[in-house]
Amino acid sequence: MARNEIIIFGCGNTFYEYVDAFVEPYYSVTCLCDNDESLWGESIDCNGNLKKVIPPCELKEYPDNDVYILSVHWEDILRQLESMNIKKVHCPLANYPIESDYAYCSKLYNWINRNPPKWYGDRNDIDI
Numbered sequence: 001m002a003r004n005e006i007i008i009f010g011c012g013n014t015f016y017e018y019v020d021a022f023v024e025p026y027y028s029v030t031c032l033c034d035n036d037e038s039l040w041g042e043s044i045d046c047n048g049n050l051k052k053v054i055p056p057c058e059l060k061e062y063p064d065n066d067v068y069i070l071s072v073h074w075e076d077i078l079r080q081l082e083s084m085n086i087k088k089v090h091c092p093l094a095n096y097p098i099e100s101d102y103a104y105c106s107k108l109y110n111w112i113n114r115n116p117p118k119w120y121g122d123r124n125d126i127d128i
Contacts (some may be wrong), residue, residue, distance in 0.1 A: 007062060009033045009081070010071030011044055011053055014093070018070050020048055021092075030065055033058075035077075055109055079124055 004027050008015065011034040015080050022029060029046050032053045043050040059067065059081070066088040074091045081089050 003028045004062060004066055005030055005062075006066045006068050007031055007033055007054075007059065007093070008046070009056075009067050009069045009077055011036070011039055012071060014072050015070045018092070022047070022068065030062060033067070035080075056080065056084065059084065068092065069075075 006022065007030055008019065008022065008029050011032050015032075029049070029051055030047065032051045033056055034040075034053055035056060036068075037055070039053040042053050044053060045051075053079055067081065067090070068087060069081075069089065069091045070093070071077055072093075074093050078091055078094075079088065096122045
């Protein structure tokens with residue numbers, strides 16, 4: 001089975017939430033990438049292996065690697081990589097956008113208000 005040689009873009013909270021999905025033998029993480037200059041050159045644990053963080057400008061040195069975006073800022077990063085002419089980009093979060101708890105609760109609250117529960121019988125019959 002051939003492994004996909006990949007680079008993971010994004011080293012924040014979302015990285016730690018989803019990095020476990022990128023495990024051997026299916027993926028081989030070459031390195032990590034981030035826009036945060038303070039991380040460049042650092043090594044970060046990636047499923048038990050330390051991986052170096054590179055700046056985005058170094059992505060062109062890895063033309064055979066697929067780039068997986070693991071960041072809540074995936075839309076901005078996708079545009080950034082497109083402008084850099086990086087072609088092999090995947091964004092698993094595009095289909096599963098992450099929302100803050102507040103945003104989720106707000107949407108849920110609004111949905112419940114638009115779709116109130118249907119009561120069967122007299123509400124006074126309910127023992128609370």
